[in-house]
Amino acid sequence: MKEGPDIARIAALIGDPARANILSALMSGKALTATELAHEAGVTVQTASAHLAKLEAGGLTQMRKSGRHKYVSLAGPEVADVLEALMGLAAGTGHLRTRTGPADGALREARVCYNHLAGARGIAMFDAMVARGHLLQADDDVTLSDAGAAFVTNFGIDLAALSKARAPVCRGCLDWSARRIHLAGGLGRAMLTQIEQRGWARRQAGSRVVAFTPKGRAEFDAAFALRD
Template sequence: MRNGPDIARIASLVGDPARANMLTALMDGGALTASELALEAGVTVQTASSHLSKLMDGGLLALTAQGRHRYYGLANPQIAAMLETIMGVAASMGPQRVRPGPREATMREARICYDHLAGDQAVAMLDGFLERSILIRDGEIIGMGAAGPSFFRAVGIEPDALATFRRPVCRACLDWSVRRAHLAGSLGAAIFDKIISEKWARREPGSRAVIFSPPGKRAFEKAFLG
C-alpha cells in the first residue's frame, strides 16, 4: 500500500448518493437533525442514522447537542471546499443533475459556500482584488497584497484580527458553477459577514442562494468590485 492520505476512504464516504445529499445540504454552514437529513437524502431515519455514523467516524461531520436535539454540521470549512471542488468536476464532466427553474440562475449569481460568498459575484470580486493587487496569487496560494490592509480597513474589516483565527486568511476555493476560484478563508467569511450585517443581501430560506437587493448590490459592487 502506498504511503500518503487515504483518499479512497474519503471518496467512499462522499460517493454514496444519500451521504452526498446530506453533505451538500449542510454546505450553507448550518446544522440539521437526523430527521431533516433523512428527508434531504430520501431515506428512512434509521438508514440516515447509519450514514451519519459513518460520516462522523470519517471526520466529515461534527455533532452539537442542544437539549434533547442533536444537530449535525460539516466538521470544518475544508470539507465544504472539498465538496465545492467535487461539484465543479461533476459539472464539467456530466451527466448533470440540474433542477430546472429560476432558483438555479440565482444560485449561479450568488450563494453561500459554508461561510463565504460563491457564484458569479464572488468570482468577479476575487478577480478584481487580484487585478488591483489588493490580493496576490502564486499558483494556488493567495495572500494579502501591498494595497490590501488599507483597502479592507477602509471597508470596516481589520486584517490583523483575521490572522488570529486558526485557518488561512485567504484561500482559493474552486467555484462549481463558474469553475474558477472564489475567495474563502477568514477574509472570505468576514466579507460575507459584512454583506449580511449591512443588509446588502439576504439568505434565501431553504436554499444556499444569496439574494442582493438592488441598492445592496450597488453598495457591494462599490465596496468590493471597484
C-alpha cells in the first residue's frame, strides 16, 4: 500500500471545472454565497451546493453563517498558495482560458491574491522592498529587516499587531501571471489594506482586479520605484 498524503484526492477536487471556477472566484478573498458561486461556476444552485459540500469535506473551503445566510471562503492561505501555483503552471504550459477580455490586462497589472496584492504592481512592490534592503530573501524565506520595519511602520503598518497574529509576517507567493514572487503573509495583507485606505486603488466588484487611480499609480510608483 502506498503511504503519504493523498494528492490524488485533492487534485480530483480541484480538477472538476465547476469546482475550479468556484475556487478561482474565492481567490478574491471574499466570502461568497452558494448562489454567487453557482453563477461563477455556470451551474445551478443545487449543483453548486453539492460541489461546495465536497470542497468543504476535502478541507479546501469553509462555511460560516451570518444571520439567515451562509458564506463560503477558502479554508486558508495554504489553499490559495496551491491555487496560485496551479494557475502559474497552467499559464506556463499554455493552458489558458480561451475566452479573453478587457479584464485580462487589468488582472495582470494588479489583482487580489486571496488577501494581498499580486500582478505587476505586487511584483514591483516586492522587488523595490528587496532592492532597498527592506525585505531579505534567501531561497524561499522572506524576512523583514530593521530598515524594512521602519519603512512599513512609516507606511502605516502596525507591526506589533502583525507579530501577534498566527499568520507569518512575511511570505513570498509565486505570481501566476509572471511566475515571479510577490509579498504575502500578514505584511502583504496589511500593505494592500493601506494602499486601499490611502485611496490609491480599490477592488472592482465581482472581480479580483485592483484598480489604481491615476494619482494612485503615481503615488505607488514614487513609493516603490526601484533605485539605482
